[in-house]
Amino acid sequence: MKKTPTYFLFDIKNNTAYITVNRPDKLNALNTLVLKELSEILITLEANEDVRGIILTGAGDKAFVAGADIKEFQEFSSDEAWQLSKSGQEEVMDNLYTFPKPVIAAINGFALGGGLELAMACHIRVASEEAKMGLPEVSLGIIPGYGGTQRLPQLVGRGKALEMIMTGDPIDARDALQWGLVNYVVSQKELISTCERLLERIYQRSNMAISAAIRAVNIGLMEPEKGYEEEMDAFANAFDTPDFQEGVAAFLEKRKPNF
Structure with missing residues (x-):
């Protein structure tokens, strides 16, 4: 501050x-x-x-x-x-x-x-x-x-x-x-x-994914007709992020992800 x-x-x-x-x-x-x-x-x-x-x-x-x-x-x-x-x-x-x-x-x-x-x-x-x-x-x-x-x-x-x-x-x-x-x-x-x-x-989870999830949940509550579309878009967009690459790599390597 x-x-x-x-x-x-x-x-x-x-x-x-x-x-x-x-x-x-x-x-x-x-x-x-x-x-x-x-x-x-x-x-x-x-x-x-x-x-x-x-x-x-x-x-x-x-x-x-x-x-x-x-x-x-x-x-x-x-x-x-x-x-x-x-x-x-x-x-x-x-x-x-x-x-x-x-x-x-x-x-x-x-x-x-x-x-x-x-x-x-x-x-x-x-x-x-x-x-x-x-x-x-x-x-x-x-x-x-x-x-x-x-x-x-x-x-x-x-x-x-x-x-x-x-x-x-x-x-x-x-x-x-x-x-x-x-x-x-x-x-x-x-x-x-x-x-x-x-x-x-x-x-311990992905900052990016958490922010996207907050947005998707909120849109689904405030504008129900747009909620599913927002979820699909956020889900797809996540595949292009470093957090997704790290999360999948950690899962396959049986270790904790480093977000």
Whole structure:
């Protein structure tokens, strides 16, 4: 990073970028400045060839991100609210969702509203046993604005998503695991190490193939009619890459590939 982040703790170790939302006194709530800074961090990390994956979490042991900074909403007009939703989705949530390197959300506490939307934009979610997740926006007379109405049904199905959105009630980590909202539930002390082990396994595979797979999966979800075509193209294009040559050679020589 060219400058020290204001709202984040940031570190890079062993090809992994650690991004920690650092507003524990506000339960790591999102506002426009936090989202802008996160967008800048993601742009930097995408261009950094030394970074192969990201772990995103929140400071402290109470919250991943407890939601948006509601005080910021008070004076917004509908036009300003629309622009907030648009910029948040396009510059942060969509960027995370389509990020060409694996991003794991380490959900260490409350992930509510925009916090859950942030976690759902990541590729994989690991939750601590104490975590609680929900979209309580209807309690404020609004609805989720950072992709929650679209990504939650993809993960838990239409019925459970509508229940969570319409009641606004959070669910605990075990229910989140049962419904497919998170991949793993672990103790708080094992949270980051579990994410690190997942990334270590991913790092043994081809970066190129992983990026292509992320893109193919995302296109299939966002534009189902184009998903199979994207998969066929990516599959074929892989045959012209050094990673394919190395992967096949390693398989035939009964050794680990050197990607």
